[in-house]
Amino acid sequence: MKQLFINIKELLQIREDNITKLSGAEMKELPTIKNAWLLIENDTIANYGEMSSLPKLEVDKTIDAKGKIILPGWCDSHTHIVYAGNREQEFADRINGLSYEEIANRGGGILNSAKTLQETSEEEVYRQSAKRLEEVIKLGTGAVEIKSGYGLTEEGELKMLRVIKKLQENYALPIKATFLGAHAIPREYKENPDAYMDLVIEKILPKVAKENLVEYIDIFCEKGYFSVDDTHKLLSAAKKFSLKPKIHVNQFHAIGGIQAGIEYDALSVDHLEVMRPEDIESLKGTDTMPVALPSCSLFLSIPYTPARKMLDAGLPLALASDFNPGSTPSGNMNLVVSLACIKMKMTPEEAINAATINGAYAMDLSKTHGSITRGKKANFILTKEIPSYTYLPYAFGTNAIESVFINGKIVG
């Protein structure tokens, strides 16, 4: 099946196949072709160029994209899409003055979602999660990572990971799975948190690894959750199973999680709302992708990741949604890109690079996704008629997407 898009107002994020991530000043550039054509062969980007160079081609379908822009699908490298129920009561409690931490200390927060997940059947968790996945695909997400972490028991964690596996089997976009058993200390381990770490490391982790359910390991390295010491123990155990770290660090406090992640060659360190100069320094020259989650900052009214400082220091940066029931009940990557521009002072070029090629890197997918490159998967967004790509983050809240393609097939 050959599909030819013609008269594309602008084709964004054209890269050679050796580009796997962008750092610092490189992120200011977004290579594009104006008035372009794009040829898709089955599930693959076959070729592209300026309309003036369009060769004579035999194709099955020609689509006129006059006035419209094509860009790679968003690569959302940090989500908790698999969960049960919602936490809108905590939303109301926060409006009435309680903080996220206070709610968690009262037994709400992650433990609240864990209780609901444990009480919900696997089929129902799948049904609710698939609905959310379909929603974000329609919003332009073309690759996604999903974590466990609301099970907090062997049974609950395996239930979540089986749901992720089923999503992987039933949906065409790449879905990367992460084991986040160390997301919060269950109530029954409150007096003996080390025993919970032992359970995660000695019992659940080997089982998860043996069943080949995940590629990545995660931990919420934060005061009141898991210490740097716990992080070392878990990452060192996970290394034996070749699980790469993608970890939650520096959300509320900078306690050394970034350095622990780097020590174990973390693929990414995520959140980073609180960054000390030494944290920025530690990330320099590493292969670890820093990931910012601006929708979480918006929802919790906490600081935004200091993107300008990080980019100006030469670091790379990826953007992700953090879609979850407590801190970010939204998986809308268009909003994430807008917030990055509006609140983090990233330019539209930097934000689009962060949400495509760098997001792909943070899921080990930049060889196949994240840019318009010959040979990569045909996962892309076709916009409505819009004046420019800057309009995408500018017109926040407007849905500028006409259709989404995954592996060359229209999905929404």
Ligand SMILES: N=CN[C@@H](CCC(=O)O)C(=O)O
């Ligand atoms: N901070 C840790 N985990 C999630 C929130 C989990 C929740 O509140 O349910 C996050 O990334 O924001």
Ligand SMILES: [Zn+2]
């Ligand atoms: Zn998260």
